[in-house]
Amino acid sequence: QKEVEQDPGPLSVPEGAIVSLNCTYSNSAFQYFMWYRQYSRKGPELLMYTYSSGNKEDGRFTAQVDKSSKYISLFIRDSQPSDSATYLCAIPDWANNLFFGTGTRLTVIP
Amino acid sequence: NAGVTQTPKFRILKIGQSMTLQCAQDMNHNYMYWYRQDPGMGLKLIYYSVGAGITDKGEVPNGYNVSRSTTEDFPLRLELAAPSQTSVYFCASSPDSLLEKLFFGSGTQLSVL
Numbered sequence: 001q002k003e004v005e006q007d008p009g010p011l012s013v014p015e016g017a018i019v020s021l022n023c024t025y026s027n028s029a030f031q032y033f034m035w036y037r038q039y040s041r042k043g044p045e046l047l048m049y050t051y052s053s054g055n056k057e058d059g060r061f062t063a064q065v066d067k068s069s070k071y072i073s074l075f076i077r078d079s080q081p082s083d084s085a086t087y088l089c090a091i092p093d094w095a096n097n098l099f100f101g102t103g104t105r106l107t108v109i110p
Numbered sequence: 111n112a113g114v115t116q117t118p119k120f121r122i123l124k125i126g127q128s129m130t131l132q133c134a135q136d137m138n139h140n141y142m143y144w145y146r147q148d149p150g151m152g153l154k155l156i157y158y159s160v161g162a163g164i165t166d167k168g169e170v171p172n173g174y175n176v177s178r179s180t181t182e183d184f185p186l187r188l189e190l191a192a193p194s195q196t197s198v199y200f201c202a203s204s205p206d207s208l209l210e211k212l213f214f215g216s217g218t219q220l221s222v223l
Contacts, residue, residue, distance in 0.1 A: 043214025
């Protein structure tokens with residue numbers, strides 16, 4: 001079983017839609033959860049990180065963690081064409097190994 | 111600030127050739143990493159370094175070598191290139207803890223034919 005699994009998409013939505021991106025993980029000991037955004041032909045950049053359960057909001061972005069289900073989500077409100085990118089979840093273990101999801105490619109259509 | 115700089119951006123190798131992918135950071139970060147990204151497979155750690163003179167294997171080190179003689183530079187060496195090494199390679203750096211922000215370079219797209 002992979003440490004982190006991510007819906008592969010691709011996902012195509014109209015501008016202004018609410019987007020939901022999701023990952024599941026296998027190890028209940030994981031504590032930190034990260035979301036990276038990767039534009040085409042660029043390296044990933046950290047978008048948000050959260051600790052333990054609950055929600056964290058940053059502008060139009062909300063990261064949600066459900067530790068009971070081992071499920072993490074990233075919501076994008078009022079999606080914009082500039083949000084078109086690949087989104088990767090990433091989870092570090094206690095030894096600082098960072099497990100990445102395979103990424104979900106999102107296209108926001110104007 | 112340049113951040114993390116990788117060269118070259120693109121390269122085509124023939125099977126059996128060798129090459130070095132260059133990575134330099136100007137943020138005085140102790141930790142540096144090499145990842146490869148294959149379609150549908152996510153990012154896999156090849157090697158990492160926690161400081162000058164210290165390197166360690168990641169998840170997929172076979173066929174690669176690294177060195178870290180300075181804080182700034184972390185080159186990745188491919189010996190006897192194979193088609194399985196066709197991938198996009200990313201170098202990254204971070205301050206002392208991985209839980210801090212991880213900065214990635216723009217990548218090197220390598221094809222082995």
